[in-house]
Amino acid sequence: MPTAESNTLSFRSAVEADVPQLVELVESAYRGDASRGGWTTEADYLEGQRTDEDGVRRVIETPDGTLLVVERGGELVACCQLEHRGDHVYFGMFAVRPGLQGAGLGKEILAEAERRAREQWDAKEMRMTVVNVREELIAYYVRRGYRRTGQMSPFPYGDERFGIPLREDLAFELLVKSL
Template sequence: MPTIRPATAADLPRLHPVVERAYRGDSARQGWTHEADLLSNTRTDLATLATLVDGDSRLLIALDGDTILGCVNIASRGDSLAYLGLLCVDPALQAGGIGKQLIAAAEATARETLAATRIEMTVIDQRVELIAWYERHGYTRSGETRPFPVPIDPPLTMAVLTKPLFDQQQLP
């Protein structure tokens, strides 16, 4: 079972290649959830990752010893709303439960650290299999769509998924 903890600035040079492998290029195609067939540019950079480790955002990483297996970002959007993004697992390790563990850690962080009662995320609407995976984990389509954050041609649309967050002690 991996260890999940907040990332530090020192982790980012080792994390960045994992993110790129998971989202883009031929290496991403080893896994089942990637954007390699839709996008060819880089997913992120070190400067952007650095903005996710401070303030109203937490970047959580899954580790096996010193090896980074994946990550997830959870950020406050105010009004008891958290945003989940950048969920990824090294493509060679996908479908092994690490993503599920990262989501659980992100949701706990949203509740306990950010005082969120609900969470949202955006997923490229063409990624039907990924949306179905999130739906199996309690997320539902809100009916809202947003434009992809970077202008591309042809344009992509993001589906907004939401989930209420309950205190685990309140569940029956």
Template sequence: MTTSQLQFRHATHADTDALVALVESAYRGDASKQGWTTEADMLDGRRTGPDDIQACIDRPRSVILVAERDGAAGRELIACAHVAVEDGAGYFGMFSVRPTQQGGGIGKTVIAEAERIVREDWGIPTMRMTVIDIRDELIAFYERRGYRRTGIKKPFPYGDERFGLPKRGDLRFEVLEKML
């Protein structure tokens, strides 16, 4: 599959169940282990839920970017990302690519489209994201895309099951940033 076959749109409430399934498949459980973005060794429980998806869709200056392609059964949801304005910068999160499709350039294409939205549609020169700081391979992926580690750490929300059930006690987030 070539990434040029991807088509982008903004999610609607009708996409909620499919988005929850995609995000969960990319980060949790056995299905996530088919790809390299899995958090299954660090976290159990949910990664997102219908409440998160709907809040992202409803929030001003916030979209869930959906990447689809035409398949045998019609249009297939391949990837998504939450793109928003937070604290005067663009925010990139909830980034998910179907595990069996990871490693083929789809993620890079989704990141580029998210950055385009922030830069061109919203006129914001900076994109930020938070990544669990022990995810060295994932941080290296973002660094190759021009993101830099800021050294700003944020605590992991232990005890809030909306963020998962930690399997270890040393989780925290680091803020990555890129000038667009």
């Protein structure tokens, strides 16, 4: 029987030793057949990698940011990027282990990320970009107070570090929430 302690989430900044596990987590949440175990999969419109060890290292090494590692009972269950960018904090690289999605972990982690953005950087706003065809995911963020801006930025077609698109209509939409 799980104890209250085994269900408690702990948060810490990622370190170099976490890189391989973080790549595996992000890949499992977004790409390939493993990602279909959760609801955040991008496998229907993107193939290839979501990130790699160099990409994760760059996030970890960003001077005014952190890659939060989320653990429960000593197991890595999620991660998210927070990067202070002037008047706001950018939220990215959010991944929850597919078998644990849909149980409220994401909501709890997002609330902690917003709290840290306010307290650590006195941020007034959280921003993120979401692939425009991810209507279910965008709706999830809207339910948590994020506003669709309609502001789009191009998908990096031809740069396989971000995956291999299976559609020609991909872009990123900016979502914003006042903190």
